[in-house]
Amino acid sequence: MLFSLFADQAKIEDPVGGGKIVEGKPTILLFYQKAVTLVDKLELAAPIRGSYSNFTAMAFTIFMNINGKDIRINCIDVMEFDNFGKILEMKAFHGPGDLNEKG
Numbered sequence: 001m002l003f004s005l006f007a008d009q010a011k012i013e014d015p016v017g018g019g020k021i022v023e024g025k026p027t028i029l030l031f032y033q034k035a036v037t038l039v040d041k042l043e044l045a046a047p048i049r050g051s052y053s054n055f056t057a058m059a060f061t062i063f064m065n066i067n068g069k070d071i072r073i074n075c076i077d078v079m080e081f082d083n084f085g086k087i088l089e090m091k092a093f094h095g096p097g098d099l100n101e102k103g
Contacts, residue, residue: 002029003028006087007082007087008024009023010023010025010086010087010088010089010090011023011089011090012028012031012089012090012091013091014090014092015092015093016092017095038064039062039064040065041063042062043060043061044059044060045059045061045074054080054088055080056078056079056081057077057078058076058079059075060076060077062075069101071099071101072101073094073099074100075098076092076093076094079091
């Protein structure tokens with residue numbers, strides 16, 4: 001189902017400025033298959049915001065446990081959609097200051 005959300009030529013930059021850009025549906029699928037093995041839960045931090053164009057923004061928190069440490073990352077994803085409602089580009093905004101670690 002996730003696969004159907006993206007346009008064929010879609011791109012993901014996660015995080016923005018981090019040097020990693022994932023392009024094309026098959027590569028995006030692999031990216032998310034790996035991500036679901038690491039993430040315990042995603043939780044919206046605020047309502048999803050739309051615009052008068054083809055963009056939307058979503059603030060959320062990522063919860064994970066890595067090597068016995070509980071990790072929380074505050075993130076904002078900005079997505080651009082094509083005229084068919086498919087995601088053309090997704091940019092994830094988070095940096096070192098958005099990471100909280102316990103344990």
